[in-house]
Amino acid sequence: MKQGAGVTILLAACAVAGFLAFRMLNAPAATTAPDTVPDFVLTKTNGEAGAISDYLGKPLVLNFWATWCPPCLREIPLLVDLDERQGEHIQVLGVAIDRMEPVLEFMERLAVAYPVLVGEQDAMQAAGSFGDAFVGLPFTVFADAQGNILGVHTGEIHAPDMPPIESTLLALAAGEITQAQAQRALSDLDQATR
Numbered sequence: 278m279k280q281g282a283g284v285t286i287l288l289a290a291c292a293v294a295g296f297l298a299f300r301m302l303n304a305p306a307a308t309t310a311p312d313t314v315p316d317f318v319l320t321k322t323n324g325e326a327g328a329i330s331d332y333l334g335k336p337l338v339l340n341f342w343a344t345w346c347p348p349c350l351r352e353i354p355l356l357v358d359l360d361e362r363q364g365e366h367i368q369v370l371g372v373a374i375d376r377m378e379p380v381l382e383f384m385e386r387l388a389v390a391y392p393v394l395v396g397e398q399d400a401m402q403a404a405g406s407f408g409d410a411f412v413g414l415p416f417t418v419f420a421d422a423q424g425n426i427l428g429v430h431t432g433e434i435h436a437p438d439m440p441p442i443e444s445t446l447l448a449l450a451a452g453e454i455t456q457a458q459a460q461r462a463l464s465d466l467d468q469a470t471r
Contacts, residue, residue, distance in 0.1 A: 314339065314424040317403040319372065319394035322381060327394050330424070332370045336446040339418040341372045341404045341411070344379040348433035349415040353387060355439050360391040367446050374400040374414065419463050421449060421456055428463030 314329055314337065321327040329339070340356055342349035353371075360369040371393035373380040380395050396403065404411045407418065412431050419427040419442070427449075434442070445462040448454045454462075 311406070311408065312426060314418060314420050314426060315403070315406040316424075317399075317406060319396040319400055319403060320377070322377070322384065322393050322395060327392070329370070332368050332392065333420075333422060333424050335366060335368050335422050336427075336450050337418070337420040337422075337424070338367060338369045338442070338446070339372065339420065340369070341374060341400070341414060341416040341418075343373060343375045343414055344383045345375070346414045350383070352415055352434045353389065355434060355436060356391065357387060357389055359439060359443060363443060363447065364391065366450050367443070370394070372396070372400055372403060374404065419446065419459075421459070425456060427456065427459045430463075 314333075316328055316330045318326050318328045338356065338359065340352075342353065344350070356369050356371070359367065369391040371389070371391060373393055373395045374397065375395065376397065377395050380393065383389070384393060394400070404416055407416070407429065411429075415431075415433055417430045417434060419429070421427060427445075430438075441462065445454070445459050449456070449459045
Protein backbone atom coordinates (compact mmCIF):
# COMPACT_ATOMS: atom_id res chain seq x y z
CA MET A 278 0.00 0.00 0.00
CA LYS A 279 2.83 2.41 0.89
CA GLN A 280 4.57 1.61 -2.40
CA GLY A 281 1.37 2.49 -4.30
CA ALA A 282 1.15 5.84 -2.50
CA GLY A 283 4.79 6.53 -3.30
CA VAL A 284 4.21 5.79 -6.97
CA THR A 285 1.17 8.11 -6.96
CA ILE A 286 3.18 10.91 -5.39
CA LEU A 287 6.01 10.41 -7.88
CA LEU A 288 3.60 10.43 -10.84
CA ALA A 289 1.87 13.58 -9.58
CA ALA A 290 5.21 15.34 -9.11
CA CYS A 291 6.26 14.30 -12.61
CA ALA A 292 2.97 15.63 -14.00
CA VAL A 293 3.53 19.03 -12.40
CA ALA A 294 7.16 19.11 -13.58
CA GLY A 295 6.04 18.14 -17.08
CA PHE A 296 3.35 20.83 -17.12
CA LEU A 297 5.80 23.50 -15.99
CA ALA A 298 8.41 22.35 -18.53
CA PHE A 299 5.75 22.36 -21.26
CA ARG A 300 4.74 25.91 -20.29
CA MET A 301 8.33 27.09 -20.36
CA LEU A 302 9.20 25.45 -23.67
CA ASN A 303 5.97 26.20 -25.53
CA ALA A 304 5.05 29.63 -24.25
CA PRO A 305 5.24 32.09 -27.13
CA ALA A 306 6.05 35.00 -24.84
CA ALA A 307 6.08 35.84 -21.18
CA THR A 308 2.65 36.52 -19.77
CA THR A 309 2.09 38.76 -16.85
CA ALA A 310 -0.26 38.06 -14.00
CA PRO A 311 -3.77 39.40 -14.56
CA ASP A 312 -4.98 42.41 -12.58
CA THR A 313 -7.97 40.49 -11.25
CA VAL A 314 -8.45 36.92 -10.10
CA PRO A 315 -9.64 34.84 -13.08
CA ASP A 316 -13.10 33.40 -12.43
CA PHE A 317 -12.56 29.67 -12.89
CA VAL A 318 -14.86 26.87 -11.74
CA LEU A 319 -13.65 23.71 -9.99
CA THR A 320 -15.23 21.07 -7.78
CA LYS A 321 -15.99 21.80 -4.12
CA THR A 322 -15.22 19.08 -1.60
CA ASN A 323 -18.97 18.29 -1.47
CA GLY A 324 -18.91 17.48 -5.21
CA GLU A 325 -20.71 20.64 -6.36
CA ALA A 326 -19.22 23.20 -8.75
CA GLY A 327 -17.64 26.25 -7.15
CA ALA A 328 -16.53 29.48 -8.83
CA ILE A 329 -13.91 31.83 -7.42
CA SER A 330 -16.44 34.66 -7.68
CA ASP A 331 -18.55 32.83 -5.07
CA TYR A 332 -15.86 33.65 -2.50
CA LEU A 333 -15.36 37.36 -3.13
CA GLY A 334 -16.75 40.02 -0.81
CA LYS A 335 -13.83 40.24 1.59
CA PRO A 336 -10.06 40.11 1.11
CA LEU A 337 -9.04 36.76 -0.36
CA VAL A 338 -6.11 34.45 0.34
CA LEU A 339 -6.18 31.97 -2.56
CA ASN A 340 -3.77 29.12 -1.91
CA PHE A 341 -2.86 26.50 -4.55
CA TRP A 342 -1.50 23.30 -3.02
CA ALA A 343 -1.34 19.50 -3.29
CA THR A 344 -1.21 16.65 -0.78
CA TRP A 345 2.09 15.44 -2.31
CA CYS A 346 3.79 18.85 -1.81
CA PRO A 347 5.64 19.00 1.56
CA PRO A 348 5.96 22.83 1.68
CA CYS A 349 2.23 23.08 0.92
CA LEU A 350 1.39 20.80 3.82
CA ARG A 351 3.62 22.77 6.19
CA GLU A 352 1.92 26.09 5.44
CA ILE A 353 -1.70 24.88 5.60
CA PRO A 354 -1.85 24.94 9.44
CA LEU A 355 -1.00 28.67 9.22
CA LEU A 356 -3.94 29.19 6.87
CA VAL A 357 -6.22 27.13 9.12
CA ASP A 358 -5.22 29.37 12.03
CA LEU A 359 -5.81 32.53 9.96
CA ASP A 360 -9.25 31.26 8.95
CA GLU A 361 -10.18 30.35 12.54
CA ARG A 362 -9.18 33.78 13.86
CA GLN A 363 -10.11 36.08 10.96
CA GLY A 364 -12.58 34.15 8.80
CA GLU A 365 -15.19 36.84 9.35
CA HIS A 366 -12.91 39.44 7.72
CA ILE A 367 -10.60 37.43 5.41
CA GLN A 368 -11.64 34.65 3.03
CA VAL A 369 -9.15 31.79 2.88
CA LEU A 370 -9.74 29.54 -0.13
CA GLY A 371 -7.69 26.50 -1.06
CA VAL A 372 -7.28 25.06 -4.53
CA ALA A 373 -5.97 21.50 -4.38
CA ILE A 374 -4.25 20.27 -7.53
CA ASP A 375 -4.95 16.68 -6.65
CA ARG A 376 -7.50 13.89 -6.55
CA MET A 377 -10.52 14.32 -4.26
CA GLU A 378 -9.88 11.32 -1.96
CA PRO A 379 -6.44 12.33 -0.63
CA VAL A 380 -7.62 15.94 -0.30
CA LEU A 381 -10.58 14.92 1.86
CA GLU A 382 -8.38 12.67 4.02
CA PHE A 383 -5.85 15.47 4.52
CA MET A 384 -8.51 18.07 5.32
CA GLU A 385 -10.04 15.81 7.95
CA ARG A 386 -6.66 15.04 9.52
CA LEU A 387 -5.75 18.75 9.82
CA ALA A 388 -9.30 20.00 10.52
CA VAL A 389 -9.29 22.31 7.50
CA ALA A 390 -12.59 24.19 7.76
CA TYR A 391 -12.07 26.81 5.04
CA PRO A 392 -13.42 25.99 1.57
CA VAL A 393 -11.26 24.03 -0.86
CA LEU A 394 -11.80 23.56 -4.57
CA VAL A 395 -10.32 20.43 -6.11
CA GLY A 396 -9.14 19.54 -9.59
CA GLU A 397 -6.32 17.89 -11.43
CA GLN A 398 -5.52 19.23 -14.91
CA ASP A 399 -8.30 21.83 -14.62
CA ALA A 400 -6.83 23.11 -11.32
CA MET A 401 -3.37 23.23 -12.94
CA GLN A 402 -4.85 25.30 -15.78
CA ALA A 403 -6.51 27.59 -13.20
CA ALA A 404 -3.12 28.14 -11.56
CA GLY A 405 -1.60 28.73 -15.00
CA SER A 406 -4.16 31.48 -15.63
CA PHE A 407 -2.03 33.65 -13.33
CA GLY A 408 0.64 33.81 -16.04
CA ASP A 409 4.32 33.73 -15.22
CA ALA A 410 3.52 34.39 -11.56
CA PHE A 411 2.74 30.68 -11.24
CA VAL A 412 5.94 28.66 -11.36
CA GLY A 413 5.24 25.95 -8.81
CA LEU A 414 3.56 24.95 -5.58
CA PRO A 415 2.67 26.24 -3.13
CA PHE A 416 1.36 29.36 -4.82
CA THR A 417 -0.72 31.99 -3.03
CA VAL A 418 -2.63 34.94 -4.45
CA PHE A 419 -3.80 37.86 -2.29
CA ALA A 420 -6.78 39.86 -3.57
CA ASP A 421 -9.12 42.54 -2.33
CA ALA A 422 -12.86 41.99 -1.84
CA GLN A 423 -13.55 42.69 -5.53
CA GLY A 424 -10.91 40.25 -6.77
CA ASN A 425 -8.22 42.80 -7.65
CA ILE A 426 -4.87 41.09 -7.21
CA LEU A 427 -2.75 42.65 -4.48
CA GLY A 428 0.17 40.25 -4.73
CA VAL A 429 1.31 36.71 -5.32
CA HIS A 430 3.69 34.52 -3.40
CA THR A 431 5.40 31.45 -4.83
CA GLY A 432 6.77 29.05 -2.25
CA GLU A 433 6.00 28.24 1.32
CA ILE A 434 4.50 30.86 3.60
CA HIS A 435 6.24 30.78 6.98
CA ALA A 436 4.92 31.77 10.41
CA PRO A 437 6.77 35.15 10.42
CA ASP A 438 5.03 36.01 7.12
CA MET A 439 1.53 35.71 8.57
CA PRO A 440 1.29 38.82 10.80
CA PRO A 441 2.08 41.26 7.95
CA ILE A 442 -0.26 39.40 5.59
CA GLU A 443 -3.04 39.43 8.17
CA SER A 444 -2.57 43.05 9.22
CA THR A 445 -2.41 44.24 5.60
CA LEU A 446 -5.61 42.44 4.60
CA LEU A 447 -7.45 43.55 7.76
CA ALA A 448 -6.36 47.18 7.28
CA LEU A 449 -7.56 47.03 3.67
CA ALA A 450 -10.91 45.54 4.70
CA ALA A 451 -11.35 48.28 7.32
CA GLY A 452 -10.52 51.00 4.80
CA GLU A 453 -7.40 52.02 6.71
CA ILE A 454 -5.11 51.58 3.70
CA THR A 455 -5.56 51.84 -0.04
CA GLN A 456 -5.26 49.05 -2.58
CA ALA A 457 -1.90 50.49 -3.67
CA GLN A 458 -0.62 50.47 -0.08
CA ALA A 459 -1.74 46.86 0.33
CA GLN A 460 -0.01 45.91 -2.93
CA ARG A 461 3.20 47.58 -1.75
CA ALA A 462 3.07 45.85 1.65
CA LEU A 463 2.51 42.41 0.13
CA SER A 464 5.17 43.03 -2.52
CA ASP A 465 7.63 44.02 0.21
CA LEU A 466 6.78 40.80 2.04
CA ASP A 467 7.38 38.70 -1.07
CA GLN A 468 10.74 40.43 -1.68
CA ALA A 469 11.79 39.88 1.94
CA THR A 470 11.21 36.12 1.68
CA ARG A 471 13.21 35.66 -1.54
